[in-house]
Amino acid sequence: MAMKTTLVGGFPKIGDRIEEQKLRKSFHQFDKDELSEEALEQVKDEVTEEVIQLEEANGIDLLTDGLIRWEDPLRYFVSRVSGFELSGLIRYFDTNTFYRQPVCESRLETIKPIFVRDFEFARGKSSKPVRVILPGPFTIAKLSVNHFYKEQKQFVFDLAHLIHKEALQLEEAGCEFIQFDEPALLSHKEDIRLFFDVYRIVTAQLSKSEKTIFFNFGNIQDIYPKILDLPVERLGFDLTQGHPNWEVLAKAKMTKKLMAGIIDSRNTKMEREADLLSLVGGLGSIADPDETWLTHNYSLEFLPRENAIQKIKLLTQVASQQKGAGVS
Amino acid sequence: MILETTTVGSFPKPEYLTKSRFQFSKQQISREELLRLEQQATKEWVEFQEEIGIDILVDGEMYRGDMVTYFAENFKGFEISGLVRSYGNRYYRKPVAVAEIERLNPVTVEWYQFTQALTKKPVKGMLTGPYTIMDWSFDEFYPSRRDFCLRLAEVIREEARDLEAAGAQFIQIDEPAVSVRPEELDLAIEAMGIVTNGLKAKTLTHICYGNFEKIYPKMLEIPVDQIDLELSNAEYDLLDLFKRHPFTREIGLGVVDVHSHRLESKEEVKKRIRKAASLIPLKQIYVSPDCGLKTRSVEEAKAKLRVMMEATLEVREEFGSEGA
Numbered sequence A: 001m002a003m004k005t006t007l008v009g010g011f012p013k014i015g016d017r018i019e020e021q022k023l024r025k026s027f028h029q030f031d032k033d034e035l036s037e038e039a040l041e042q043v044k045d046e047v048t049e050e051v052i053q054l055e056e057a058n059g060i061d062l063l064t065d066g067l068i069r070w071e072d073p074l075r076y077f078v079s080r081v082s083g084f085e086l087s088g089l090i091r092y093f094d095t096n097t098f099y100r101q102p103v104c105e106s107r108l109e110t111i112k113p114i115f116v117r118d119f120e121f122a123r124g125k126s127s128k129p130v131r132v133i134l135p136g137p138f139t140i141a142k143l144s145v146n147h148f149y150k151e152q153k154q155f156v157f158d159l160a161h162l163i164h165k166e167a168l169q170l171e172e173a174g175c176e177f178i179q180f181d182e183p184a185l186l187s188h189k190e191d192i193r194l195f196f197d198v199y200r201i202v203t204a205q206l207s208k209s210e211k212t213i214f215f216n217f218g219n220i221q222d223i224y225p226k227i228l229d230l231p232v233e234r235l236g237f238d239l240t241q242g243h244p245n246w247e248v249l250a251k252a253k254m255t256k257k258l259m260a261g262i263i264d265s266r267n268t269k270m271e272r273e274a275d276l277l278s279l280v281g282g283l284g285s286i287a288d289p290d291e292t293w294l295t296h297n298y299s300l301e302f303l304p305r306e307n308a309i310q311k312i313k314l315l316t317q318v319a320s321q322q323k324g325a326g327v328s
Numbered sequence B: 001m002i003l004e005t006t007t008v009g010s011f012p013k014p015e016y017l018t019k020s021r022f023q024f025s026k027q028q029i030s031r032e033e034l035l036r037l038e039q040q041a042t043k044e045w046v047e048f049q050e051e052i053g054i055d056i057l058v059d060g061e062m063y064r065g066d067m068v069t070y071f072a073e074n075f076k077g078f079e080i081s082g083l084v085r086s087y088g089n090r091y092y093r094k095p096v097a098v099a100e101i102e103r104l105n106p107v108t109v110e111w112y113q114f115t116q117a118l119t120k121k122p123v124k125g126m127l128t129g130p131y132t133i134m135d136w137s138f139d140e141f142y143p144s145r146r147d148f149c150l151r152l153a154e155v156i157r158e159e160a161r162d163l164e165a166a167g168a169q170f171i172q173i174d175e176p177a178v179s180v181r182p183e184e185l186d187l188a189i190e191a192m193g194i195v196t197n198g199l200k201a202k203t204l205t206h207i208c209y210g211n212f213e214k215i216y217p218k219m220l221e222i223p224v225d226q227i228d229l230e231l232s233n234a235e236y237d238l239l240d241l242f243k244r245h246p247f248t249r250e251i252g253l254g255v256v257d258v259h260s261h262r263l264e265s266k267e268e269v270k271k272r273i274r275k276a277a278s279l280i281p282l283k284q285i286y287v288s289p290d291c292g293l294k295t296r297s298v299e300e301a302k303a304k305l306r307v308m309m310e311a312t313l314e315v316r317e318e319f320g321s322e323g324a
């Protein structure tokens, strides 16, 4: 009868205290050849474990590994796909962060699973379920340059097949929750039909896991309720106070499960608990409250670690209040 | 003179200064000692700019860390956040507005005066624009981005007026963030209007990381005399836009890429200037690098500036009397 809480994905890799800075220090040492690659990977594992424990200690129900190993939203995946080269730094949507632009130079292929090991590592560190975040093929394609495929469509479809393969391997490894991040759809709504084609490929034969598509960096006007037909079980949106998505969602019954980003993770300002509780109350009229997840609207990496932790605490506090109040 | 040359603002800090900034942060050297080294580095950069013949000088920002945080640290109402990541292993601290923003004292005027006293050529006053400071800060005080931005505009306006009173003939108000959210361009224009209204100095703004297609030609409404653009990084696609909508302001033409180690050839730079000159009247063109050079090494930065100057001098010759 309670709404569950989760992270949309990333968590700050370092904090301001010395003991929270080892990853940054290790990268420095690695760059100067003072640390081996194995030792650096070991530090990434340690920080990942700390983040998982931090989520659990603060009452998050469905954990992520905080994407500690990800350099940017695309690179972790594309640098492990043969056929991609990496080019210059490009601003990531309207943020003040950057990604290396992938350039497709030949047919895309993966040799071995990319995300299974990370999933197994995270699962081994917690008794709670671990959700795996995958970069969505549509967004990868939109943020990349294609020099190889004659047709852009073929480029996207090959990416869809690769992500599908990852998802299938994750299911086989026992992963129950898979999320595809697709921010780029909201700035390319004209491609909605292509998006459906992509997700037919991505989700084919996936039957064991619950699949989520997460949308941010925009609103879902003009594509909602159409996106309710996507072949996934759950959709995630920015539902912070005053976001245009509230009005759009009021127009049609939400027939899928909802992941609601009610806390703003791009500003340090703390929301008032009462305001959040009234937002949560409003969710009850949009989607099935028993199946709704509460979260924030963007990766927590946009915040300093201390602020990210405060926002997580607030989230779980609101979820437990809501449970106590027994919102109908 | 045609094709006057300038730079966007920041230069790389020499190694001795980077080291002393670190030592200062660990309280190993005094504020006075750091200032002495900042002044020494500023002098060296002024000498270099004069030596290669740049027309409009900058102080090189030897005393600034980040272009937004520098102002936030000197305004009342801001705190500085914990570390956030921008890319890779690079982290920075963001300003956080926690109370009404106020300027208690002039922030940049002393540095302007110090630098101007070193040269007979004009030195630009260098400010960060209200829209960019707003966009790159957290806000725990103002009810909206608009309120925050317009308050900053009032504060930056005071600084611009003080620079003008101190003798600055050129005042640059950088707005690199303006190209990121086309839907907020009107706000950026309104805020810039507050800053530049009534100034007699020539006003400039620098914009980068462009999604220029989305803000052009509307961008020309930003109320400044000159707009400086990152162009070489975008392989000059932008110039095709100017065929459809003429560029009606003066342009600061970015001709060398500051994000790449590669040194452009003189021919490459000349081609870029000629192409721009085919679309924009010569007297409206100023030549500069794409952006601040602070991310390059001192040697790389100097090499790029030399190529820029050599190419510009040769193109000036080509156009000869035509522009005189």
Ligand SMILES: [Zn+2]
Residues within 6 Å of the ligand: B176, B206, B207, B208, B209, B230, B290, B291, B292
């Ligand atoms: Zn720039």
